[in-house]
Each structure stands twice: as structure tokens, then as C-alpha cells.
Amino acid sequence: MKKSLIALAFGTLGLGIAEFTMMGILSYVAQDLGISIPVAGHLISAYALGVCCGAPMLILARKRPLKQTLLALVLLMIIGNLCASAAPNYWVLMAGRFISGLPHGAYFGVASIVAGKLADEGKGSEAVSIMIAGMTVANLFGVPLGTSLSHTISWRVTFLLVVFWGLITLYYIYRWVPQVENLKDNGFKGQFRFLKSPAPWLILGATALGNGGVFCWYSYVNPMLTEISGFQTSSMTALMVLAGFGMVVGNLVGGRMSDRYTPGKVGTVVQGMIGVVLLLLFFFSPNPWCAAILMTLCTAGLFAVSSPEQVLIIRVAPGGEMLGGACVQIAFNLGNAVGAYAGGLAVSEGYRYPALCGVPFAFIGLLLFLIFYKKYQHKF
Template sequence: MSPARRRTTLAILAIAVGGFAIGTTEFVTMGLLPQIAEGTGVDIATAGHYVSAYALGVVVGAPLIAVAAAKVPRKGLLMGLMAFFAIAHLAVLAADTYPTVMAARFLAGLPHGAFFGIGSVVAASLVSHQRRTAAVAAILGGLGVANVVGVPVATLLGQRFSWHLPYVLVGLIAVVTVVAIGLFLPHQAPSGDESMRAEMQALRRVQVWLALLIGVVGFGGMFAMYSFITPTMTELAGLDERYIPWVLAAYGVGMVAGMVLSGRVANRVGVLKGIIGALGLIAVLLAVFGWAAQTLWLAVVMVFVLGLLPSIVVPLLQTRLMDVAHEGQSLAAALNHSTLNTANALGAWLGSLVLAAGWGYGAPSLVGAGLAVLGVGVAVLSAVVERRSRAAHPPEAQSRPASVTSARA
């Protein structure tokens, strides 16, 4: 491996470590929901709000940071985001009531979307055009590894010692990320004086909004079920709570497999077709999950597949947004995580509604199946709009250099 290739690999790996920290904190709450509920004196349905609080922090932080920091050098911005993330997690030691935990989780979520969005743009800029989706998948692969190692280990530590401990460990990993980015990531200059205005131009494109809507409704379905994975597995599958970390690990293995497959799917069937196909399979999976979860081994298999399919979609959706956003790539890429966490908040909220209504732990997955079907519909609409847009432009216009970028929209 050449020195340049090695430095690129280390730079991407440094950002992926931040993804590992983010993935651990995002999903460990779901594994420790009973312990956090007991520790803060609320029921499990109310504790689901802690998941939503983090997600709402992502929703708010991603677009604001991406636009406000458009002129900031990307390397320094990534380091600053991880430093804030670390402080927010270490501060959880002082949180032990519903309001304080809600506030801590909201603050912890603020850097999430901007870090992944800007990190994805940086990773894509370090490799060839054909390797963009693979580079983005490598960054997001930190999420998958977190669910294989970070979430199960953190859940186990939280069960045996204190639910505060996993969040403190995440804060320490974030500190390591700051150091690694400082060492290995090359200087990333800001876009220029007009970069803030350019980023905002992305919001004028219909395809950007359609891609974001795919994330909101399509992934809301997955989170409607997964937000309550611990009580679902203990109540429906009859699994002893001490084995929950292994179930979370199965989900994480599925995520890693999905991230690996995502680049291949993009190259073989195309980005948008891959999104449509994977979302359709997610809808089918969620439709039968409540029934399948009553058989333990089948429930574990379904959890693995539930990790795999959405993880194929996320890098595809990230690439899609960067393609259709043109000069507003940083904002669009950050908004992808904002919308995915809107889906997180929406799914957790809808799941808590059906549980509070007494419909049982099989109901959230049915709600999720409906949302996934809506996601397929939005993706199909996006494909139709794109086809009509291409038909409206003559081939000669698409061949001119100035129109190459537009033709990809």
C-alpha cells in the first residue's frame, strides 16, 4: 500500500471511530431502556422519550451546524463536533432525573448529523468517483461495528454496574476520535465565501426533499420496532434479559454486512433501484416480525436481517443526496442524518403510542411495515420524477460539460 493510500485509509478510519462512538450511544439506550427507566423513575413507554430526545438533537443540530459552519475548515469542524460530543456525554454523570436525562440526550445528539454528513463528504473527496459509496459506507460502518461490539458491551456494563457508565465510555472514545482526526486527516479547506449560500441552494431541489422524505418514512418503520427491542424480545420471544447483548450483536453483524453490500448494490443495480428494493424487503420483514418473534431462533434471525437491510439503504441514500444536491452536498449529507433521526423520533413515538394503547409488543412492527411501504412509494415517485426530468432534456444538452452535473439530478 502506497503512503498516500495508507494515509487515506487512516483518515477514513479516524472518522469511522467517531461513527463507532455515535453508533454506540444511539443504540445503547434501546438496550438499557428498562434500567434507565428504573433509574429515572419512569415507565418504559416514557423512557422511550430518551430515544426521541437524542434523535431530536440530531434533527436540530444537523442543518444548523452544516450551514452555520460552511466556511469552517472541515478538519477543524470535525474535531470540534467530536469534542462537544465528548463533553455532552461526560456530563451525563450529573443526570439522574427525567428532565436532566432528556436535556443530556438532546445535547449529545446535536453534533451527530453534521459529523456524519461532513465526514461523508470528506471521505468521498479522498477517493475516486467510483468508490464514493464504498467510502461513505466505511464511515457509516462505524455504526455497524458499534452494534457488534460497542452496544452489546456497553449494554452488559450498564446492566451490571450503572446505566451512566456506557455514556461515559462513549465520551472517552470521542476524545480518542478528536486526536485521531487531528493526526491523520489532511487539511480540508472551506468551500469559500459563497459556500453558505451554495449549501442552501440544495433546499430548492425537489429530488433533495424526496430523498429526505424517503429517510423519514422509510426508516421510521425500522425504529418503531427496534426502539423497543429489549421488551419485545423478552415478552414475545421469552428471552432472558441477560442475553439481550447477544441479540444486539446479531443486529450489529447485520449492519456490518449491509454496509459491505451497499457499495456492490450501488454498482450493480443503481442507487435508487437499490433503495426501492431494500425498503420493500424491510416492509415485508416488519409485517411478519410480530409473528416470527414468538419463536426465539427466528426472532434472532429477523433481528439480523433488520440490521442488514437498512444498512444497505443508508449509504445509498447518502450518495443519492450528494448527487442530487450538487453544490449543497455538506448540508444535504447532514440532513440525511437529521431525517433518519426524525425517523428515529417518529418511530419511537408511534411505537410508544401503540404500546400505551395496550396493543402489545407485536404492534410496533406493523406500524413500521406501513411506514416502510410509504418509503417505497416516495422512492418510486422520485424515480418517476427523475425519468421525466431526463426526458425533458435533449441528449445534446446532457453531453455538454456545464450540464453533466445537472443530468445526474
């Protein structure tokens, strides 16, 4: 495995910890700052808002060398998390979370292009999946570690962990990632020209709705596993590690299969699998073994579809590749937010129902993928 791709994955690992660990430390932050859990939950939204606002920054960096842009984005991640770790009050922490989210989508957009340029011939999707792997490892190890540090020391140490990791990432991107050929500058308007075609909208729609379907259920996975499946609370750490393991395996398999077949075909098949698994979760979640296996399959599917989506959006965005790559992360976060909200409405019927609520999201995502595969895959 190329060291340059590992360096890129270091960046997504740091971003993954920064994004997802907030869910595990929310109660510690609320208690320390004297705010309610719902108010503290706005800190999650602040990060997502930063992701959405950060993507357009790439338009300003379109003439800069790609490696230089990567270094600047990692530096911004460090600044945001340093601000969060030292925040004296809620509003400064809110600002720190917003700043931390700014480089997220932009980093994925630039790193996907760099990974593709560094890949061996015919291995472009696999290279992108290695870059994305840092996000899955964050869920497997980084988030449990951050939660543990918050419990034993302070939630501020969790953000310092991201700062420390950001410094390591900065060093290894500088050392291991070579200068790559810059993208052709098509001017300001040229960055948006790809949006005139239906193809990128199909990919972005499939991303938002497909991920939204998963997060209808995954946002409430803990109460489902304890209240419906009958797992003890003490088992949740092991179950979350199992879910993270599914993400790691799914991401790497999805990338490799996309090179062997096509990203459109893999995305379509996996999206269909996600819809079926969510339906099975609704019926079989009362059985603990079935619930654990289906949970792992669903988290595997969530990231098995990620690298095909990231690869496809770059291919369908000529002249605006960086913006397109970042837009996938906007769609991903938008889907997370909508899915969590819709799943929350279904919770009133019981903790099995968020999975059922996610099924139509997943199958509409499948339909969009299928239309793309039939109409546009042969062009890319």
C-alpha cells in the same frame, strides 16, 4: 482500507454508543436519579432534539476547513458526554444529552463529504459506508458494553466511555485525515437552494418513512422475541449482537452494491425488501428460528439503505452538501420517533402488530425511492 476512513468511522462509533446505549441504561438512570422510566425516556428525546437543532450549525461553518469542522464536532461530543457523566440531577443530564446530540447529524454531513473526497475513483459509496460502519459496530459491541458497564459499575461510566473514545477519535482524525478541498461557499441562501427541487424531498421522505417502518417494529423487538417467539430473557444479549451483525454486513454490502449499480437502484430494492420482511415478521414471528433470521435481515436492510441515502442527498444538494448530509440524520431520527410512537399504538393488539404497522411506512418509503429512481437518478 484507508486509515483516514477508519478515523471517520471512529467518530460514528462514538456517536452510535452515545445515541443507542441510552435505551439499555434507562432503568439505571431512572433509579439513580429518582425519576420514573417514562420521564427518563425524555433523555432519548433530548438527544434526538439535539440532532435536529445541530444540523443548521453547519451553515455557520460553511467557510471553515472540513477537517477543522470535524474536530470541533468531536470536541462537542466529548463535552456533551462529559457533562452527562457528571450530571448531579435530571436537568443537567437532559442538557448533557441535548449537547451530545448537536454534533450527530452535522458530523455525518461533513464526514460523508470528506469520505467521498478521500475515496478511490468509483468507490464513493463504499467509502461512505465505511464511515457509517462505526454506527453499526456501536450496535454490535459498544451498546452491549455500555449496558454491561452500567450494570456492574455505574451508568456514568458509560458516558465516560464515550468521552474516552471521543479523545481517541480526536487524535486519529488529527493524525490520519488529511486536509481536503473546501466546498465552494454559495452564501447563506445558497445552502438552502437545493430544497427547491423535489429530488431531495423524495430522499428525505424515503429516509424518514423507511426508517420509521423499521422502528415501528424494532422499538419493541425485545418483547416480541420473548413474548411471541418464545426466547428466554437470557438469550436477548446474543440476539441483539445478531441484530448488530446484520447492521454491519448490510451497511458494507449496501455501500459496495451502490458503487456497482446505482444508489437509487440499491435503495429502492432494499426498501422493498424491508417492507416484505416486516410483513413476514408479522406472520412468522411465533417461530423462533424464523424470527431470528428475519430480524437479522431487517436490521441488515436498515443500514444497507443508509449509505445510498447519504450519498444521494449529497449529490442532489449542490451548494448545500453539508446541510443535506445532516438533514438525512434529522429524517432518520424523526422516522425513529414517529415509528416508535406508531408501533406503541399497535402494541395494544399484541407484540406482532408493530411489524405490521411498519409495513405501510416501508412501502410508502419504497414508492418515494421508486419515483426518485425513475425521474432523477439519471441526473446524478
